[in-house]
Amino acid sequence: MxxxxxxxxxxxxxxxxxxxxxxxxxxxxxxxxxxxxxxxxxxxxxxxxxxxxxxxxxxxxSIHEKEFGNDAKVISISKKEKVKHFGRTALVAACTAFVVVMGAIAYVNQGVRNTTSQITELGLKLKASNEGIVEGIKEGSRNPVYAPANMEGSAFALNNEGYIITSFHIVNGSDSVFVQNNNMGRTVAKVVLTDPKLDLAVLKIDNKAITKNWQVPFSFSAKTTDIAEKVFTLGYPRKDFVYGEGNLSSQSGFSNDTCMYQISIPVNPGNSGGPLLDEQGSVIGVIRGKITDAEATGFAVKSREIIKAISILSNDSIHVANSKKPMLKGVKRTEQVKRINPYVFNVLVY
Amino acid sequence: MSKPNMQLSDSQFLQGLRVGNNEVLAALYKKYYNIVLKLVVNNSGTSDAAKDIYQETIIVLYENARKPAFELNCQLQTYIYSVAKRLWLKQLKKNGHTFLIREDDEGGIADVTEDIALHQQKENDIEKAAKSLESLGEPCATLIKDFYVKKLSMDEIAEKFGYTNADNAKNQKYKCLQRLKKNFFDKNTVEQSEIEK
The missing domain is CATH 1.10.287 (Helix Hairpins)
Known part of the structure; x- marks a missing residue:
C-alpha cells in the first residue's frame, strides 16, 4: 500500500x-x-x-443581500462614494476596449494581475450580448454571420481522436469555445483538461463527422531540442493562417523556467496555443507568449512537459500522437505546412 | 432566516456560532452591521468596503468563537468594533493612507491582537490552498475536493469521472495529490513571470 x-x-x-x-x-x-x-x-x-x-x-x-440588499445604502453617504462608483464603471469600460482591441493579449505581469481579474469579470458582463453567436445566420444566406469572440488564439490536434491542445489563458473563464479553419469550418469544442501552471488546456471536438478521418501528420517529441536548431510555428494571429520561422534560442524560458523554450520567432497575440515545430515537422512545444517590451522573443511550453501533464491529468486516457518516425521528415517545408494546416485551428472563446 | 425580533444575549450569540446555527449567524450579522458601516464610511471608506471589513470581522469572531478556550472579555459589540477598526486601519495603511482614523470609541476598545493573528494565519493557509488548487488544473482539482472535502468514496469518484474502477480512480487521485503537494509546499509555485500572452 x-x-x-x-x-x-x-x-x-x-x-x-x-x-x-x-x-x-x-x-x-x-x-x-x-x-x-x-x-x-x-x-x-x-x-x-x-x-x-x-x-x-x-x-x-446571502445574509447581507437578504438583510441589506446589494445596492441598499443604509446610511446616506457623501458624493465621494458616487464618484468612486463611477470610477469603477469607467475602469470596466476601459477594459472592454482593451479586450476588443488587443484580442488574445493578456498580461501575466504581477502588477497588472488585477486587470486580469477585471477581464474575467467583464467576460461575464458581455455574456448577454453574445447569445446571438450562431443566431446571426441570415435567412437565405449560406455564410453565417458570427459575433466577434471575446478572446482568440490558436490550437492544434493532439491525436486522431478529436483532442486538440491550446493555451489555458485563452479558454480560462470561457462560456463556450469554438474552433475553426478553412478545412472544416467552425465547430464547438469542449474543455476537458486544464493545467494553469503550464498554461495548457486540452479541448475535444465531439463531432465525429469532422474527426473520423483525422490523420495527424505530426507527433510530439519527447526529447529536448538543441539550441540553434531551426524551428517554425503556425497559427492564427489574425483571421488567416500565418507561418513564422526562426531558431531555438534557449532551453529555458523567462526567469529560467525549464518547462519552456525561448525562440527567435516574433509571435503575436493570437499565436498563443499554436504549435512549435522542428525541421522534421515534429511538435516540440506550444506557443505560450512573448516577453513584454521585447520583439522577436517568444516562449513555448516544451512538448516533453505537455506529454507528462496530459498523462497525469487524463489518467493516461488521452494519448498524445507520438510515432517513432517523424512523418514529415525530408518533406519540403511548403508541403509540410500544407499537410499540417488542417490540424491547426483558430480558437474563438465567448 | 432571522426572526424579526430575535433578542439574544452575547453568550447566546457565541453559543450559536459555536454550534454553527445559521439563524443566530444571520441575527448577529444584522445586529452589528451598522456599527461597522458607520466606522468605515466615516473614515474614507465606501459601503462596499464596509461590507468587506464587516464580513472579515464576523469571520474573525466566528473562527475564534469556535476555539474551545475562547472567552469574551468585553461586550460583543466592543469586540466587533475593535476587530473591525484594526482591520480597517490595516486596509487604510495598505492603500497608502497615512491619516488617523476618526475616533468613536465610546464603547471602549478590546485587545484583539491575538485573535487577528490567528485569523491571519488561517487566511494564509486558505490562500495557499486556493492558489495551489487553482494551478492544479482539471479534472485534478475537482477530484481532490471530491475526495478530501466532500468525502466521496472512490467508487463514487470512479463513476463520476468515468474511470473503470475504484482502484483506477485511486491511482488518479494519487497522481493528482502528488501534483498538489508540489504546488502547496513549493514556495515559489505561484509566482508568475512577466510574459505577455
Missing amino acids: RNVDLFDNYLNGTLSAEEKTNFEIQLNSDEVFAKAFNEHKELIAALNLHNQSLELKAKLN
Missing part, C-alpha cells in the same frame, strides 16, 4: 487494530514517514479550511 493510502485510511479510521498499531509505531520511529504524514495532514486541513471559508463567505453574502 502506498503511504498516501495508508495516511488516508488512518485518518478515516479504516485501518484494522493491528495496522493501526503498526502505523503508530512507524510514526514514532521513522522521521521521514512522520514528516510525510504531517505534511499530508497539513494539506488536507488547508483544503478543508479553504472550503469552509468559501462556504462561510457565501453564507455571509
Whole structure:
C-alpha cells in the first residue's frame, strides 16, 4: 500500500487494530514517514479550511443581500462614494476596449494581475450580448454571420481522436469555445483538461463527422531540442493562417523556467496555443507568449512537459500522437505546412 | 432566516456560532452591521468596503468563537468594533493612507491582537490552498475536493469521472495529490513571470 493510502485510511479510521498499531509505531520511529504524514495532514486541513471559508463567505453574502440588499445604502453617504462608483464603471469600460482591441493579449505581469481579474469579470458582463453567436445566420444566406469572440488564439490536434491542445489563458473563464479553419469550418469544442501552471488546456471536438478521418501528420517529441536548431510555428494571429520561422534560442524560458523554450520567432497575440515545430515537422512545444517590451522573443511550453501533464491529468486516457518516425521528415517545408494546416485551428472563446 | 425580533444575549450569540446555527449567524450579522458601516464610511471608506471589513470581522469572531478556550472579555459589540477598526486601519495603511482614523470609541476598545493573528494565519493557509488548487488544473482539482472535502468514496469518484474502477480512480487521485503537494509546499509555485500572452 502506498503511504498516501495508508495516511488516508488512518485518518478515516479504516485501518484494522493491528495496522493501526503498526502505523503508530512507524510514526514514532521513522522521521521521514512522520514528516510525510504531517505534511499530508497539513494539506488536507488547508483544503478543508479553504472550503469552509468559501462556504462561510457565501453564507455571509446571502445574509447581507437578504438583510441589506446589494445596492441598499443604509446610511446616506457623501458624493465621494458616487464618484468612486463611477470610477469603477469607467475602469470596466476601459477594459472592454482593451479586450476588443488587443484580442488574445493578456498580461501575466504581477502588477497588472488585477486587470486580469477585471477581464474575467467583464467576460461575464458581455455574456448577454453574445447569445446571438450562431443566431446571426441570415435567412437565405449560406455564410453565417458570427459575433466577434471575446478572446482568440490558436490550437492544434493532439491525436486522431478529436483532442486538440491550446493555451489555458485563452479558454480560462470561457462560456463556450469554438474552433475553426478553412478545412472544416467552425465547430464547438469542449474543455476537458486544464493545467494553469503550464498554461495548457486540452479541448475535444465531439463531432465525429469532422474527426473520423483525422490523420495527424505530426507527433510530439519527447526529447529536448538543441539550441540553434531551426524551428517554425503556425497559427492564427489574425483571421488567416500565418507561418513564422526562426531558431531555438534557449532551453529555458523567462526567469529560467525549464518547462519552456525561448525562440527567435516574433509571435503575436493570437499565436498563443499554436504549435512549435522542428525541421522534421515534429511538435516540440506550444506557443505560450512573448516577453513584454521585447520583439522577436517568444516562449513555448516544451512538448516533453505537455506529454507528462496530459498523462497525469487524463489518467493516461488521452494519448498524445507520438510515432517513432517523424512523418514529415525530408518533406519540403511548403508541403509540410500544407499537410499540417488542417490540424491547426483558430480558437474563438465567448 | 432571522426572526424579526430575535433578542439574544452575547453568550447566546457565541453559543450559536459555536454550534454553527445559521439563524443566530444571520441575527448577529444584522445586529452589528451598522456599527461597522458607520466606522468605515466615516473614515474614507465606501459601503462596499464596509461590507468587506464587516464580513472579515464576523469571520474573525466566528473562527475564534469556535476555539474551545475562547472567552469574551468585553461586550460583543466592543469586540466587533475593535476587530473591525484594526482591520480597517490595516486596509487604510495598505492603500497608502497615512491619516488617523476618526475616533468613536465610546464603547471602549478590546485587545484583539491575538485573535487577528490567528485569523491571519488561517487566511494564509486558505490562500495557499486556493492558489495551489487553482494551478492544479482539471479534472485534478475537482477530484481532490471530491475526495478530501466532500468525502466521496472512490467508487463514487470512479463513476463520476468515468474511470473503470475504484482502484483506477485511486491511482488518479494519487497522481493528482502528488501534483498538489508540489504546488502547496513549493514556495515559489505561484509566482508568475512577466510574459505577455
